[in-house]
Amino acid sequence: MAERTPQEPGLSAVPSYEEEQSQARFDVLIDQDSRVEPRDWMPEPYRKTLTRQVSQHAHSEIIGMQPEANWITRAPSLKRKSILMAKVQDEAGHGLYLYSAAETLGTSRDELNDQLLTGRAKYSSIFNYPARSWADMGAIGWLVDGAAIANQVPLCRASYGPYGRAMVRICKEESFHQRQGFEILLALSRGTDAQKKMAQDAINRFYEPSLMMFGPPDDQSPNSQQSMAWKIKRFSNDELRQRFVGMIAEQVKVLGMSLPDPELHYDEDKKQWIHKDLNWDEFMAVIKGNGPVNSQRLERRREAHREGAWVREAASAYAAKQVQSEVA
Amino acid sequence: MSQQSNWPLWEVFVRSSRGLSHVHAGSLHAPDHEMAVRNARDLYTRRNEGVSLWVVKSTDIISSDPDEKDSFFESPQGKDYRHATYYKASEGVKHL
Secondary structure (H helix, E strand, C coil), X not given: CCCCCCCCCCCCCCCCHHHHHHHHHHHHHHHCCCCECCCCCCCHHHHHHHHHHHHHHHHHHHHCHHHHHHHXXXXXXXXXXXXXXXXXXXXXXXXXXXXXXXXXXXXXXXHHHHHHHCCCCCCCHHHHCCCCXXXXXXXXXXXXXXXXXXXXXXXXXXXXXXXXXXXXXXHHHHHHHHHHHHHHHHHHHCCCHHHHHHHHHHHHHHHHHHHHCCCCCHHHCCCHHXXXXXXXXXXXXXXXXXXXXXXXXXXXXXXXXXXXXXXXEEECCCCEEECCCCCHHHHHHHHHHHCCCHHHHHXXXXXXXXXXXXHHHHHHHHHHHHHHHHHC | CCCCCCCCEEEEEEECCCXXXXXXXXXXXXXXXXXXXXXXXXXXXXXXXXXXXXXEEHHHCCCCCHHHHHHHHCCCCCCHHHCHHHCCCCCXXXXX
16 A cells, blocks of 8 residues: 655654664564565665665666667567557556655655656666667667566565565566567577677677666675665675576577677586676766766656646646536 | 646556455556546556456545554454364364
């Protein structure tokens, strides 16, 4: 149930007896792997961390509609067009599920929306790379949505109830996205030389950014430890990245393509695939707003919000009129 | 930048098939009940999830007080005799 009644934070720095009791009850919930629900007492840093994470996640889904929306009119067949439209619609839906979850933590939808439009809030760095060719729809589905799934499946067990439940719904829909991407690449890999080249080029451009989607290395990820202690995250960034690179290293063979990583190899002792060091300076630059298409993405979102204003106004006016005629 | 609306929040309940209860699916903002039902259809039933939808204004839902959870729900404690499994003496008697 979506509740909008956050607890007032304590005014004093010294915890009161009640606060200590509440903290103890919260700790027990986390220890027992139970769920925290909106009206439960929770420590302010927990609320803050979750609000940031869930809303960033929501923003990513909303901004993530853009690279694909750009290709809807140029999809190579009516079937591909329908699939792409369904995928973009799913992403809008995912954004809305997540905004609802974020709102239960006490921040309104308008505020969350403002944070995105004014650039105060972040979203996933991956969406600041352009989608240059039709093959990018394949690479984005396979690599970007694949990385998203690897990240999101453990979040279904996040300690905050509304977030976990939103993730369950999202994960159910997400695997279609990954498979349709893989099939686009598979079709291209069986096509002409030019099509194969286009597919390989898309994989080359999205490989490293998709590995970066899991966030900085564990020793440079200051919030990770706390998030894991709170059981919001279940696995570290590096663990998830390792798991993902292992999956795509095998899958790329089916495509008859390669991953642009000369150091990629299977370590017999560790029983896992090892990838090259990633360019974290680039990652930080993109996060800070200096990626290839950061400003276009945000400007397009502002424009869409402006252009949609009349729809919201009309809906409000209609609703108000209905109320009036009921009263009359 | 914000020029909203303050559209009310609605809770969405979906009945997955005839004969089952409506189950809470999530929430959404909409200006009125008609738009709430339409948006709920688009948002929560894109994959044959349901055959019926309820939308209820969140503010119309009255819930129990989470702080009184213990006193409110503790009465079943120690009342094992409310369960069929409590009655052992009759075990093995056919059709009982």
